[in-house]
Amino acid sequence: MHVALxxxxxxLGLxxxxxxxxxxxxxxxxxxxxxxxxLGRITRFLELTDAPAELIAELPSRLHIxxxxxGQPRMGLATAAFERLADELxxxxxxAGNINLDDDLAKLRRVNVEGTRNVLELAAASCRKPIIYHIGTAFVGGARRDGVIYEDELDDAHGFENGYERSKYEAEVLVHEWSRAHSRPxxxxxxxxxxxxxxxxxxLPEHPLQFIDQIVQTSLRSVGLAGLHIPEGSRPVVRMAGHPQGHLNLMPVEHAARVMVQLASRQPSGRVDTYHVVHDHDVPTTAITAMMEQLVPVKVELVENRPGDPSPLEAAADLYPGFTPYLSHRRRFDDTRVRTLLGPSLSGIRVDLDYLFAGVCSKQTTASSSVLR
Ligand SMILES: NC(=O)c1ccc[n+]([C@@H]2O[C@H](COP(=O)([O-])OP(=O)(O)OC[C@H]3O[C@@H](n4cnc5c(N)ncnc54)[C@H](OP(=O)(O)O)[C@@H]3O)[C@@H](O)[C@H]2O)c1
Incomplete structure (x- = not known):
């Protein structure tokens, strides 16, 4: 079986x-x-995560790059090379994707929507009718902030929190259209x-929440508080729009990849099969704000709406507006299909403040990064 990625x-890809x-x-x-x-980046990832030396040595002969x-038609390949590639798979x-929530919509669409279209065209051009595993996001659920989102839902009724969500939604719509048009799974x-x-x-690629560390450090520097010792009781207050009972689903990436590959061993239905690859416990929003407080000496206060009179520190702390709405989310993702096929999706990994801090804090040394997962 010939597999491309x-x-x-x-x-996630690593x-x-x-x-x-x-x-x-x-x-x-x-x-x-x-x-x-x-090849070098994949090799380095495997080295840093203690993969067996034998596997690392074999990489040049096992990976065809x-x-x-x-974003280009035929993925930027000449017609003959594109057709040859298609017929091998x-x-x-x-x-692949652009995960910058706040990027310009045209840039997001180029990779997330046009990129998906070009992958679908590769599959359509192949005489071997390859099956496609498309990595979407549970956040195609859009700006709906509470209730339960089911695996077969795909609509834009609630709008989107940012351009990224919209582009991923449009990519999934394309996938459905293609599957119907070609009668392919x-x-x-x-x-x-x-x-x-x-x-x-x-x-290594950046942790998707690493921006929190970068933004809080930048905002402290911008108001001249970086590096200063600020006693507990005198920490400046940062008001952020969010819900005190909010919660978010955060999935350990290593477990997500394992679940995805396990799901791929199941026979597809012939149409579009959608699975929520999510953790069995959500993380309270307050764990995210506690992480910010652990990173820098501020006191984060969740308020109902974005402050109309932000202090310079608050304005600087809101540098990634595409993410801020997630602090108000209280919705849950149903993953019945995954549980039905694989049993309870227990990763055994507790995602809590310590877990998050370990993956995000840039001040930690790299000596402890050699951890097998
Ligand atoms: N990260 C999350 O929390 C998350 C959550 C839900 C869903 N997802 C989805 O999971 C997928 C993977 O995300 P990720 O976190 O692995 O993102 P990532 O770390 O930003 O990696 C993106 C990958 O896409 C490649 N890429 C970008 N533009 C490309 C182009 N024009 N042509 C070919 N390759 C291109 C990048 O290659 P280079 O590095 O060489 O540029 C990189 O390998 C995406 O579809 C994303 O929407 C991610």
Missing amino acids: TGATGF RLVRELLHRHRMLTVLAHAGSNGA VETDL DVIWHS VVVLRPSILVTDLPPHPE
Whole structure:
């Protein structure tokens, strides 16, 4: 079975590579052309996470790297190369994406929507009719802040919190249209926010919540408070819009990749099968604000609406407005389909303040980053 993967150098993609290498002798990596060498980055990830030396030594012969730009027609490949590639494939994992919540919508669409269209075209061009595993996001649920979101839901009735969600929604709509038009199966895997407790490392992709550390440090610097000792009782208050009973689903990325690859061993229905790849416990919003307070000497106060008169510190702390609405979320993602196939999706990993802090805090040394997952 010949398997290809987009986004292999990403936060999730690297963990998918690791899981897929357990099951397949060869992988075709549809790497991002012009970006740093994919083979070197995958090798470094496996080294930093204590993969067996034997596996690392075999990588050059087990990974076939093809340079692509998903935003271009035929992924930037010449017609003959595109057709040759298509005819080799039995399975395509599509994990590449632009996950910058606040990026310009046109830029998000170029990778997330056009990229998906070009992956679907690759699958359509193949005489082997490869099955597609499309990595979506549970956040196509959009701006709906409470209630339960089910795996078969896909609509834009509630609008979206940011351009990223909209672009991922549009990509999933494309997937459905393609599946209907071609009578072909697609499996859509929708993780919630992916996290890890592997400490940040300059040679690894950024943790999706690492911006919190960067923003709080920048905001402190901007008001001249960086590095100062501020006694507990004198911490400046930062008001942020959020719900005191809010909660978010944060899924350990290593477990998510394992669940996804397990789901891929099941026979698809022939249409679009969608799965919520989520943790069995949500994390209270207050754990996120506690993490901010642990990173910098401020006191975060959740208020109903974004302050109309923000202090300079509050204005600087709100530098990633695409994320702020999540502090008000109280919704839950139903994952009955996953549980029906795989049993209770217990990762055994408790995502709490310590777990989050370990994966996000840039001040930790890299010595502890050599942890097998
Ligand atoms: N991270 C999360 O919390 C999360 C949650 C839910 C769903 N997801 C979904 O999971 C998937 C993977 O996310 P991630 O966290 O792994 O993102 P990531 O760390 O930002 O990785 C993105 C990957 O896409 C590749 N890529 C970007 N633009 C490309 C292009 N034009 N052509 C070819 N490749 C391109 C990148 O290659 P280079 O690094 O070489 O540029 C990288 O391998 C995405 O579809 C995302 O929407 C992520």
